[in-house]
Amino acid sequence: MTDTTRNRLLTLFWLILAGAAAAAMAFSSIFLYLKPGLPSVESLRDIRLQTPLRVYSRDMQLIGEFGEKRRNPITMDETPEMFVKAVLAAEDAGFYSHNGVSIKGLMRAASQILQTGSIQSGGSTLTMQVARNFFLSREQRFLRKFNEILLSLQIERDLNKDDILELYINKIFLGNRAYGFQAAAHVYYGRDISELNLAQWAMMAGLPKAPSTFNPIANPTRALVRRNWILKRMLDLGYIGQDDYKNSITAPVTARYHGRDLDMNAPYIAEMARKEAVDLFGDAAYTDGYQVITSVDSKLQRAAREALQNGLETYDSRHGYRGPEQRLDPEMLEDSDHLVDLLNEIPVLGGLEPAVVTAVKPGRLQVQLRDRRVVEVLWEHGLDKLRPYMSENARGARLESAEEMFAPGDVIRLRRIEVKPDGAENVEIAEAADPEATGGQIQSADPFADPGEQDTPEIEPQVREEWHLAQVPKAQGALVSLNPDDGAIRALVGGYDFRQSHFNRVTQAGRQPGSNFKPFIYAAAIEKGYTAASIINDAPIIFEETNLQDVWRPENSSGKFLGPTRLRKGLYKSRNLVSIRLLQALGIDNALDYVENFGFERSKLVRNLTIALGSSALTPLEVARGYAAFANGGFRVEPYLVERVLDVNGETIYRALPLTVCRDCTEPGRESDRDGEPLREPMSLADARIEADAANRTEEPIELRTLPVNPVGDEQARPRAPRAMSAETSYIMDSILKDVIKKGTGRKALAMKRGDIAGKTGTTNGPRDAWFSGYSPHLATSTWVGFDSNAKLGVREYGGSAALPIWIDFMSTALEGLPERHLPQPDGIVTVRINPRTGLRTSSGGMFEIFREDHLPGRESYSSYRNRDTGEGDEEESDESLPEELF
Incomplete structure (x- = not known):
């Protein structure tokens, strides 16, 4: 050398x-x-089981579940050896030979970064996955990866391999809220993991890589590819023989959901309750097993959802068919697996199933569903009446053939109808077949149950199904219904379908209520001394106000003017000019001061005369709270949703303490509400709000996981709701609002054949917003219809045509079987005969009107009596008053 x-x-x-x-x-x-x-790493030795947050209706129907679900941890001794080999083949074949970090895997990941310029895979071992799942985030950053490597080395030093693998098996997320393989075995197969076969173990082992992509329920095709790849890996590694491999790759996909179904589809309610729970308990709300009991009635909630969806679909059908949702390349029809995957990625909305047109035949469509079935839509099942949408005000001519609108590859919506024989009532059942309608969960009968333990099914008549063409509405809506005695939310639907949009229009959408707001201005007038017979001139008027920035010429929607008009008629006929002149006479500040009593925030109310026509942006919940005062005799209540919260042991740790109406108060100390609970003396609005806030909140550190139980019952009375208006004003307003139903813009509600309902329509310029808010003493309910984009609804759409039918549909169900109830006539109310043309008292003829005793009108003079027009028959006049516009 x-x-x-x-x-x-x-x-x-x-x-x-x-x-x-x-x-x-x-x-x-x-x-x-x-x-x-x-x-x-010592914290890994103390694994605490986690129980999800559950949300229930007041009748204990499960409506929501949030958080992790790890109820079945298992030891390595309980874990099948072949399943462990399936996991190792899928995730980390060298697990028992490395020290927590695979140099080969990291080099492969580094090579991919150099080749692509981005992170493709992390080169993670099972130990690194344990470190990440217990301690770190999943974000792809180099600093996180260094932490992961160091933690893995530390874990390998302090724990043995079986301990690490046991942690992995019990911790990893596997979709459908299942954490850990034992929980997942019950979710996907309804069995313990030890009872599964090789094909099922391989299917489960494929879930950690991508629980949504390789989910055998949501994506069975991709899950099957992943399963067979794992089986091939097991064969190559010598874990299984050739015969086991051949038998397993040909096994069918048997996974289906076996978890607990939601009892009711109420996602907007569930989301509101979730937020309140997180406000109370922080992130522990998702893991510590709290049970939130809401004020929602399951029967009313179902009725509300159906009424809103039906109402929006009815509105939508009046305006024509917009065509297929998508147009696929016809060549895609040849790939059945891809077609099924595509359909399964399209959510079912409002019970309307997505489907792909595979052939257009004379008088029918042939379509494929997401479950691979091919069905037909007959001409008479929605095609015969089909008219194309052109604009919100125009439709095209009816189709003469299906080819004019449809072609193979079109993605459309269908409604499934179950047709019963012998004239039995047909039932729409598409929603029942929708796994997302119950939070992505479908409960099926257990095929592994002992036949001797199963009930013998009753033999029912043969039924057949029909598939009708449908369309997901673009318009949106909202419905909220309150118990007027304490503000409890009995039903709430924030849109057509939560999967379409999580935006809750009941609580988040500020929209102009139009004439829905007029009753609050009229109540202010009656409180200030006006009467139902006061004469207001329904005549043109022009304003040149600087804060309106222009000349304003308000009009009635009909373009007509009635001249001198009684206040009662001005409201039930919804005359805009009457409302504006009335507000002008009252004074804007005086009116705003009074309207605040109903719970409206002054900062949200515009300060000009347009407020008389509902120009301020308000949510349906705010409007419903205001109408609750008309329903309960004049008291202000605060809407609330959560009635109780139970801890994991079922102990009550929180109870709402709402402001409550005392309908039958007589002597102090002996007052009670309708449920027999004592109620205190009336208090000021400010004091009542302070007391309720103090009772419903705590300054105790949330980490203690304890909250005071609000004292409700014999020991301490509920706080009494303060008055928003006097009993006399409430009684008079109730009478006028009932006339809206009897002879005004709400006449469609006469179909309910009840005398205790009242309310008011509302329509804004465009029209863009359609409202109906109304009540009986049992419930106060507001409905709204409009576009999120604030687009126009159409020239013939009003509160009475778009929103009122939804209200009628819901309230007909909600009030079914309940007796009529009417507000008791308070002291100080009298009934006298008046001339309807002048509003003055008269001795004969005319009509009867109710007044406060201290606000009686004057008498007609003798000369006017001799020459007057008595106005008899005035209440039967048939002049048509179209629903109002804003201005």
Whole structure:
């Protein structure tokens, strides 16, 4: 060896040594930098089981479940050996030979970064996955990866391999809220993991990589590919023989959901309750087993959802068919698996199933469903009446053939109808077949149950199904219904379908209520001394106000003017000019001061005369709270949703303490509400709000996981709701709002054949917003219809045509079987005969009107009596008053 060669080798040796030293120093520096922030591995030894947050209706129907679900941890001794081999084949075949970090895997990941410029895979071992799942986030950052490597080395030093694998088997997320393989075995197969076969173990082992992509319920095709790849890996690694491999790859996919169904589809309610629980308990709400009992009535909630969806679909059908949702390349029809995957990615909305047209035949469509079935849509099932949408005000001519609108590859919506024989009532059942309608969960009969333990099914008559063409509405809506005695939310639907949009229009959408707001202005007038017989001139008026920035010429929607008009008639006929002149006479500030009593925030109310026509942006919940005062005799209540919260042991740790109406108060100390609970003396609005807030909140640190139980019952009375208006004003307004139903813009509600309902329509310019808010003493309910984009609804759409039918549909169900109830006539109310033309008292003829005793109108003079027009028959006048516009 020459000196030159020796020197070169020596130099190379020192360079390698220096590089190794530099690498060691760099690694040590990183370790010293990151070590103080690393968690203790000892915490892994104390695994605490987690129970999800559950949300119930007041009648204990499950409507929501949030958080992790790890109820069945198992030990390595309980874990089948072949399943462990399936997991190792899928995730980390060298698990028992490395020290927590796979150099080969990391080099492969680094190579992918150099080739693509981005992170493709993390090269993670099972130990690294345990570190990430217990302590770290899933974000793809280099600092997180260094922490993961250091933690893995630390875990391998402190725990043995079986302990690490046991943690992995019990912790990993596997879709459908299942954490851990034992829980997942029950979710997907309804059995313990020890009872599954090789094909099922391989299917389960494929879930950790991508629980949604390789989910055998949501994506059976992709899950099958992943399962068979794992079986091939097991064969290559010598874990299974050729016969086991052949038998397993041909096994069918048998996974289906076996978890607990939601009892009711009320996602907007569930989401509101979830937020309140998180406000109370922080992130522990998802893991500590709290049960939230809401004020929602399951019967009313179902009726509300059906009424809103039906109402929006009815509105939508009046405006024509917009065509297929998508148009696929017809060549895609040849790939059945891809077609099924595509359909399964399209959510079912409002019970309307997505389907693909595979053939257009004379008088029918042939379509494929997402469950691979091919069905037909007959001409008489929605095609015969189909008219194309042209604009919100125009439709095209009816189709003469299906080919005019449809072609193979079109994605359309269908409604499934179950047709019963012998004239029995047909039932729409598409929603029942929709796994997302119950939170992505479909409960099926257990095929593994002992036949001797199963009930013998009753033999039912043969039924057949029909598939009708449908369309997901673009218009949106909202419905909220309150118990007027304490503000409890009995039903709430924030849109057509939660999967379409999580935006809750009941609580988040500020829209102009139009004439829905007029009753609050009229109540202010009656409180200030006006009467139902006061005469207001329904005549043109022009304003040149600087805060309106222009000349304003308000009109009635009919374009007609009635001249001198009684206040009662001005409201039930919804005369805009009457409302504006009335507000002008009251004074804007006086009116706003009074309207605040109903719970409206003054900062949200515009300060000009347009407020008389509902120009302020309000939510349906705010409007419903205001109408609750008309329903309960004049009291202000606060809407609330959560009645009670139970801990994991079923102990009550929170109870709402709502402001409550005392309907039958007589003597102090002997007052009670309708449920017999004592009620305190009336208090000011400010004091009532302070007391309720104090009772419903706690300053105790949330980490203690304890909250005071609000004292409700014999020991301490509920706080009494303060008055928003006097009993006399409430009684008079109730009478006028009933006339809206009897002879005004709400006449469609006469179909309910109830005498205790009242309310008011509302329509804004465009029209863009359609409202109906109304009540009986049992419930106060507001409905709204409009577009999120604030687009126009159509020239013939009003509160009475778009929103009122939804209200009628819901309230007909909600009030079914309940007796009529009417507000009791308070002292100080009298009934006298008046001339409807003048509003003055008269001795004969005319009509009867109710007044506050201290606000009686004057008598007609003798000369006017001799020459007057008595106005008899005025209440039977048939002049048509179209629903109002804003301005």
